[in-house]
Amino acid sequence: ISERGLGVSAFTFASLLSGVASIGSIRKGEQIHSQVVKLGLSCNQPVCNALISMYSKCGSIDTASRVFNLMEDRNVISWTSMITGFAKHGLAKGVLETFNQMTEDGVKPNEVTYVAILSACSHVGLVSEGWRHFKSMYKDHKIKPRMEHYACMVDLLCRSGLLTDAFDFINSMPFQADVLVWRTFLGACRVHINTELGEMAARKILELDPNEPAAYIQLSNIYASAGKWEESAEMREKMKERNLVKEGGCSWIEVGDKVHKFYVGDTSHPNAHRIYNELERLIREIKRCGYVPNTDLVLHQLEEENGEAEKERLLYQHSEKIAVAFGLISTGKSRPVRVFKNLRVCGDCHNAMKYITTVSGREIVLRDLNRFHHFKDG
Known part of the structure; x- marks a missing residue:
């Protein structure tokens, strides 16, 4: 745009x-940031807010934090963008410290701020802290909790293994729980292999949406885990029978100016031979470790004969492992390997x-459906 002599506004960059x-x-994002600096927009509030969000979502939370710390004029969007970034990266300490600083500066939080806070408490198991913030929403700021906030609390209780408490909490909500809330609960039933509550959650989901694949998939997985x-x-x-299809796992990584996508067992990449080598x-090296x-x-x-070997082979073909292997052979050793996935990362990966x-001596940043996972030196 600028090469054609057209004016570029802060809104355009945002x-x-x-x-x-x-x-x-x-x-x-880095290229756009350099243009922002050249054009003297690096102190523009909407642009800085967009930079914080961009760096957070692209896996560089440290750069997002630097942009935030250099801002002289912050609004609720600035604070919430930074808090949300810390939450997505599982940095509960950063979330809570930034929130405290925000309130000390007299900035009133909004609904989105509290989604980030409750999400952060959930990911690190801060049950008491989560309850305190949930109750303070209306008490201190007159913000009525919405479905998203209730979903965060269900997730918090479920991640802490408190399935019965989570079930009671859902049934005490002031409005009917939606599919997202029940899916969160059903996912926890799969993790804890609770078939009774899992069946109840699946029924609730199918009452709300008979064509929701997650209900069938998760309940099928619960039965399989229980040997049923x-x-x-x-x-x-x-x-x-309903022509429902499970969403396939897909991971992607940016190398140079190109985004490379990988699916489970993918061999379509031109460098597939090198990637699998x-x-x-x-796999050999980490097994030795x-x-x-x-x-x-x-x-x-699977059949008893060679069953374990076949299961291992299936695990090795997960899309995120393939993408990381490609990243290791295709990027400089000084840069982190940043991989994105459309579904939750599995426990084995x-x-x-x-x-x-x-x-490998490399930092790996993996973003899945819910959050970022940082790996460095184990």
């Missing part, structure tokens, strides 16, 4: 940064990343 953040392209293979297969069959090498594949997470009934960052 919009561009928002678009860059949506695809996780930190290189393009017939019930698990029945749920999968019901999905087929690197992945096999990594103590990594043990969690084959319990492979919820398929999370554990494997701890070992991979140790044997």
